[in-house]
Amino acid sequence: xxxxxxxxxxxxxxxxxxxxxxxxxxxxxxxxxxxxxxxxxxxxxxxxxxxxxxxxxxxxxxxxxxxxxxxxxxxxxxxxxxxxxxxxxxxxxxxxxxxxxxxxxxxxxxxxxxxxxxxxxxxxxxxxxxxxxxxxxxxxxxxxxxxxxxxxxxxxxxxxxxxxxxxxxxxxxxxxxxxxxxxxxxxxxxxxxxxxxxxxxxxxxxxxxxxxxxxxxxxxxxxxxxxxxxxxxxxxxxxx
Amino acid sequence: xxxxxxxxxxxxxxxxxxxxxxxxxxxxxxxxxxxxxxxxxxxxxxxxxxxxxxxxxxxxxxxxxxxxxxxxxxxxxxxxxxxxxxxxxxxxxxxxxxxxxxxxxxxxxxxxxxxxxxxxxxxxxxxxxxxxxxxxxxxxxxxxxxxxxxxxxxxxxxxxxxxxxxxxxxxxxxxxxxxxxxxxxxxxxxxxxxxxxxxxxxxxxxxxxxxxxxxx
Numbered sequence: 001x002x003x004x005x006x007x008x009x010x011x012x013x014x015x016x017x018x019x020x021x022x023x024x025x026x027x028x029x030x031x032x033x034x035x036x037x038x039x040x041x042x043x044x045x046x047x048x049x050x051x052x053x054x055x056x057x058x059x060x061x062x063x064x065x066x067x068x069x070x071x072x073x074x075x076x077x078x079x080x081x082x083x084x085x086x087x088x089x090x091x092x093x094x095x096x097x098x099x100x101x102x103x104x105x106x107x108x109x110x111x112x113x114x115x116x117x118x119x120x121x122x123x124x125x126x127x128x129x130x131x132x133x134x135x136x137x138x139x140x141x142x143x144x145x146x147x148x149x150x151x152x153x154x155x156x157x158x159x160x161x162x163x164x165x166x167x168x169x170x171x172x173x174x175x176x177x178x179x180x181x182x183x184x185x186x187x188x189x190x191x192x193x194x195x196x197x198x199x200x201x202x203x204x205x206x207x208x209x210x211x212x213x214x215x216x217x218x219x220x221x222x223x224x225x226x227x228x229x230x231x232x233x234x235x236x237x238x239x240x
Numbered sequence: 241x242x243x244x245x246x247x248x249x250x251x252x253x254x255x256x257x258x259x260x261x262x263x264x265x266x267x268x269x270x271x272x273x274x275x276x277x278x279x280x281x282x283x284x285x286x287x288x289x290x291x292x293x294x295x296x297x298x299x300x301x302x303x304x305x306x307x308x309x310x311x312x313x314x315x316x317x318x319x320x321x322x323x324x325x326x327x328x329x330x331x332x333x334x335x336x337x338x339x340x341x342x343x344x345x346x347x348x349x350x351x352x353x354x355x356x357x358x359x360x361x362x363x364x365x366x367x368x369x370x371x372x373x374x375x376x377x378x379x380x381x382x383x384x385x386x387x388x389x390x391x392x393x394x395x396x397x398x399x400x401x402x403x404x405x406x407x408x409x410x411x412x413x414x415x416x417x418x419x420x421x422x423x424x425x426x427x428x429x430x431x432x433x434x435x436x437x438x439x440x441x442x443x444x445x446x447x448x449x450x451x452x453x454x455x456x
Binding site: 079088204 | 341376380
């Protein structure tokens, strides 16, 4: 447990300026998965608290479901979006290998869930003291958005540093095409795709919070997409 | 094919090292087939609709190979006229590698496509998404082809225009071939068929109409 925190601490500090980049190889896959499960679960459980405070039927089941679903959200998003990134950057001549890219992405998801878990007390506080469902939904969108932004920024910076490092090595090897800048472009486009998929994935995995008055269900029937729904919530909150 | 195998193949493709024609062809067949199955899974809610996955899985590799085959004679003659036919084996290798890269890129995009299908995207946007995936994958294939061509261009700068000729020819034929071989995605309200029982039409005119319909 102690070493788990130590590694997480190193990873988070590595996201700051002036600190050495955490090497993806230092971060094993199973460690990353455990951290994502635990930290994501904490935030998820706090999301589910709204159903308990609203005394909705099956409220505690919602806490449990969100505990499982939030880490699943990140991992499924990665599952959907990762193949494209890997193949496109490999074809563009990126010297990064399959496992190192995967480790790096998992590490940045760890940063995301760590940031969101650090918001969990704030979320729990608001969730238990607010009865407005749209407010809680938007609060979650903002908090997860901040966490996602920080995670992606961490990812981008780590990758840029890695690319320049490997680029210097690659310059000596004439077989490598000019890889750094193009893979980086691909990566920037991919980040947008990752964010979009993640947002829509969250919508598919609903409910996380549990609308008051509705009985607990593990999934909701599919309708529209997340971007339409967000606008609806905003309109409801402003229009009362 | 193991992960290590796949990585090696991708690396060879990306470095412009000759992948054997046979390896390229199997890559096109397998990757194209897989992607066809993914494309055909749109609105798959019955055994009847599942047939589309099979049809598309067969048609997609055929689409890639047939378009390239149709363009090859013309391309060879243009090369010969320009006095570049003595390196045509290398040119051919570049073409096959580009096709393989296109197929692999398409497969890597298919999880995103399946996810969009799962999110309940409608038929017209699904078509556009597929067109977008094809455009991205084609760009990827082009980039790989260009890498094979780099040495050729160094030897004779006219190869640069030849590459452009290929792109034009292939795009022209490929788009119409895709149109003739449809349905790949399959309109959920139309009966499942291997080919559309409609008179032959022109893809370019229909595409313009589709874009207008979605943006309206």
